[in-house]
Amino acid sequence: MIPQLKKLLEWNLLSYNKDSYALTPTGEAIVDNMEKLLMSLDVHENNMDYWIDHDLSPIPKELLYRIGELGECEVLEPNLPSIFEQQEEMLKRINGSSHISTFISIYHPSYLLPYSSFLDQGVDVSVIMTDQVYNIFKDDTHSQIDGPFSENSLSQSLKKEYEKEIGILLNGGNSDISIYKDRTKPVSITVSDQCMSFSLLDKNGRCTNRIILSSEPTAIKWGEELFNYYKSRSEILSD
Template identity: 25%
Template sequence: MSEKRKRVLLLLKDGAKEMEDILKTLCTTRQALLPQIKILEKHFLVSHYEDTYELTSIGKILIDDAAPLLNTLEILDLDVDYWGTHNLDFIPVHLLKRISELQKCEIIKTSNADLYDLNKTVMKSSFMSNSHRTLCTFYHPNFPEFFSGLMQNNANVYFVTTPEVFDKFKKQHIENFENLLKNKLFHFYVCSVKMNFLAMVYNDYHLFLRPLKNNGEVDSSYVLCSNPDSLEWGKDLFKHYMKKSIPITEI
């Protein structure tokens, strides 16, 4: 199937469209598109009356089944090398099947010098959010200051981490940890299952993902999303791990 025919079918999935609207959306000309639409009509996938086009019953069946696959392929095509070289086993099956929701996401590659820096884009949007949620397998010395700043803005902070990071909090940063726990806006959890990734952050505006490479190594690249579907996906991923975690209210 040509790219143009695929795009026409996906566009008509939401209902009948006039030719001018189709041409405008696809940024093409009538002369270039009509031969492709005629092929779709020949195979009984599209019909038209006057200058309005719509899916046939067969077309609707086809695109209903094909759309999730096409959307998933679009996500993977964004950077197939990245997705292929990074471990996605931390994503539960039901969310892996919904990975097409991570549309319009960016895969950003930075220098190794920035590997453990807190992401400035996410930090900025968190200060504009009502809540900030983190799944994290490492400790950053700026966490206490950052979380305190968010709570001064009346944002709820949810932090889910590993038993190892919890131990580090208790042994090396106990005063900061105690101060955080005193604040009712701070919610701390220790996950009871292995979190096989570096970090995931979700707020009102962004989803940030930093998976590990297939060989377990950490690299400086990460996924950054901001569309509503990806935020909902991130919300469900966070819930998955929080359900497997134990709340910590005191040391």
């Protein structure tokens, strides 16, 4: 190791004093950057198919440079026989959280329903929706049931329950809703004190329903910064 140590001393990356070697400030900076590089390479290598196939442009550069903070993350893929299995798994992961933040840019009637039960438990819920998604939810809660189901008591009951649950979220004291109108957006982000997840469109602009998920503290902090990045570019929904 002596020749290598001599080189590091010559390059001012190591200092020597009283038979002891230590990193210089320059050496510490390089090691710190090297650690971040190795972390980023690990994240990329462990889920290479996802990163290759998906459009990463919605992630701001400062967070993309810190992608290694996701640590041990996994890809959740929907199981075709049970299309809601993926959402059920996510709900299990965030159960017991004190706060939940979510960004919704693709409409599905079931996406917002679980959050009303979290509000009932005293959980703070923060939601960002695109203006297109918000308008669809708003129209859904004011639309009439037409056709052969208009006289069906079960259909009417389900619609009333749906309107009630959405109303709890939109008007709940522990919730805040923001509307995002910019064109650049991820498909979804969900962050709690238990875990974080996000999904992106593929490089052809299609939704793949594949979700990156991690429960590591550094990943949760990273996810909170990503969510807040979009929240700072959104408008709080006024009554």
